[in-house]
Amino acid sequence: MAADPAERAERAKRAGRAGHEHGVAAEGSTADDWTTGAAIARHTALDPTGELRDVVGDCVHCGFCLPSCPTYQLWGEEMDSPRGRIHLIGQLLDGANASPLAAEHLDRCLGCMACVPACPSGVRYDKLIEAARSWASGPEPASALPPRTRRERALRAAIFATFPFPARLRLLMGPLRAAQRVGLDGRLARAELAERLAPEVTAALRVAPRQGAGRLPRGRLPERVAARGERRAVVGMLTGCVQQVFFPQVNTATARVLASEGCDVLIPAGQGCCGALSLHDGRRTEAARFARRLIETFERAGLDAIVVNSAGCGSAMKEYQDLLADDPGWADRAASLAAKVMDFSEFLADLGPAAPRHPLELTVAYHDACHLAHAQRITSQPRGLLTAIPGLTLTEIADAGTCCGSAGIYNLVQPGAARDLGERKAAAVAATGADLVASGNPGCALQIASALGSAGTPMPVAHIAEVLDASIRARPAGSLL
Numbered sequence: 001m002a003a004d005p006a007e008r009a010e011r012a013k014r015a016g017r018a019g020h021e022h023g024v025a026a027e028g029s030t031a032d033d034w035t036t037g038a039a040i041a042r043h044t045a046l047d048p049t050g051e052l053r054d055v056v057g058d059c060v061h062c063g064f065c066l067p068s069c070p071t072y073q074l075w076g077e078e079m080d081s082p083r084g085r086i087h088l089i090g091q092l093l094d095g096a097n098a099s100p101l102a103a104e105h106l107d108r109c110l111g112c113m114a115c116v117p118a119c120p121s122g123v124r125y126d127k128l129i130e131a132a133r134s135w136a137s138g139p140e141p142a143s144a145l146p147p148r149t150r151r152e153r154a155l156r157a158a159i160f161a162t163f164p165f166p167a168r169l170r171l172l173m174g175p176l177r178a179a180q181r182v183g184l185d186g187r188l189a190r191a192e193l194a195e196r197l198a199p200e201v202t203a204a205l206r207v208a209p210r211q212g213a214g215r216l217p218r219g220r221l222p223e224r225v226a227a228r229g230e231r232r233a234v235v236g237m238l239t240g241c242v243q244q245v246f247f248p249q250v251n252t253a254t255a256r257v258l259a260s261e262g263c264d265v266l267i268p269a270g271q272g273c274c275g276a277l278s279l280h281d282g283r284r285t286e287a288a289r290f291a292r293r294l295i296e297t298f299e300r301a302g303l304d305a306i307v308v309n310s311a312g313c314g315s316a317m318k319e320y321q322d323l324l325a326d327d328p329g330w331a332d333r334a335a336s337l338a339a340k341v342m343d344f345s346e347f348l349a350d351l352g353p354a355a356p357r358h359p360l361e362l363t364v365a366y367h368d369a370c371h372l373a374h375a376q377r378i379t380s381q382p383r384g385l386l387t388a389i390p391g392l393t394l395t396e397i398a399d400a401g402t403c404c405g406s407a408g409i410y411n412l413v414q415p416g417a418a419r420d421l422g423e424r425k426a427a428a429v430a431a432t433g434a435d436l437v438a439s440g441n442p443g444c445a446l447q448i449a450s451a452l453g454s455a456g457t458p459m460p461v462a463h464i465a466e467v468l469d470a471s472i473r474a475r476p477a478g479s480l481l
Helices: 005-022 031-035 037-046 051-058 070-075 082-093 100-107 125-134 150-160 166-181 184-190 192-197 199-207 242-246 248-260 276-280 284-299 311-317 331-338 344-351 380-387 415-430 442-454 464-472
Strands: 233-237 263-266 305-308 341-343 362-366 392-396 436-439 461-463
Touching: 051 082, 051 125, 070 415, 082 100, 082 125, 100 125, 150 276, 166 242, 233 248, 242 248, 242 442, 248 263, 248 344, 248 461, 248 464, 276 284, 276 311, 284 311, 284 331, 305 311, 305 344, 311 341, 341 344, 344 380, 344 464, 362 380, 362 464, 380 392, 380 464, 415 442, 436 442, 436 464, 442 461, 461 464
Parallel strands: 233 263, 233 305, 305 341, 362 392, 362 436, 436 461
Antiparallel strands: none
16 A cells, blocks of 8 residues: 555655665755655655555565675675665655666666575565666656666667667668678777777677578568477467577577477467567556557467567566556456466476487587576576487586676666676686587577677577477587587
8 A cells, every 4th residue: 555645755754864875865955855745746656556665665685685686796886786776766766866876776787687586575676677767767757767868868769769670670780791791890899989989889789690690591480380290289489579680590490399399380470579678678658569569469379378489578478467457458468468478498398398309419508598597487497408408418607597798788778787797607608618508588699699709718609499409300419509
């Protein structure tokens, strides 16, 4: 239940004192400013039902989240830990004004969700950080953070006008390939002046897929791939945005594996973005718009399950029930679709094998994508699928559960921190001595491949679907390398 005005005023006064102690207060403001009607109105607009304040109240500040947090590992700064950010968010909910420094601490969060399973109190930190990210761009009075700079707004506008739209993303591939052919991308990425003036551009060039790295299949996937042998299930397959443009071979491998395991695979041609990038950046209205369109697309197919081969997308689609809970016309439809969503490895582990596996003499290091391991709690299934392949040796990465620095758009909007995390991940991967890195998310594949290349320890990175596809089709191990 939401607090009454008197309680809000008292909380606001406490937030004022704490805000000065932690640098949250806007310059020139005083504790008395947070007892005003404006502060109470802001509190009500940010959290009209009191749900977020209840989540903040669940945190007992025990510190179990600290060692799980990648940014706390990097800097050792309390305000860059989940516990610290929860404290900041609580102050903002109680009416405090925020300084640019507070906004910076919130923006530095990867949203990797490693703190959620680590929390003994079950704090839903994901709800808090997604809400907080919307406050920098929301209308008054629901904007508790200073507005982003013009540069930051332009960068995000460009990202969200491009990445959720595969046709637009493909248009960028021509200039990218031209730059790669003459080595311009490498020179720009290494240039000190470019790094100072446009670090986001140089970061994008570093993680962009290399020409020839994709082993691109010819043509588009058909709308239906028939089961081989006895039909065991009818499934839909999400093609994704980044996945279908940068890694179409992953979608092809996914469809082939599912068909080999006895599934009729339906791939609706009209499907669009699932809204994951928007949702995880706090753009809930935009995410809901994408979700409604995707729900309509898959509703018409009559499916047993919807198989998703991108960890971030699967996590977002499983949240559709929460995303559209307040929309009477869509809540039930969202819940119905969300209940059918399964990660590729989750679905195959439940279905059980039908197609024979052929040997792959490989040592594979498995990387846990954050939104697979922490948000969806899927860790054993991909490992089980890999270890069932004859001849394959699975090796663990020392920090397998620590974010690689990709985190949706994080490596574009926070390139410095992303590079540091990528370097740590690359060192841990190289130390395994593996032949190949396997993961379940396209962003991780781009980030890890880039970090390994920059470290001078290049290693192939493949989706688990590609590894299974090679084994089922009796392809040589070298086809993955």
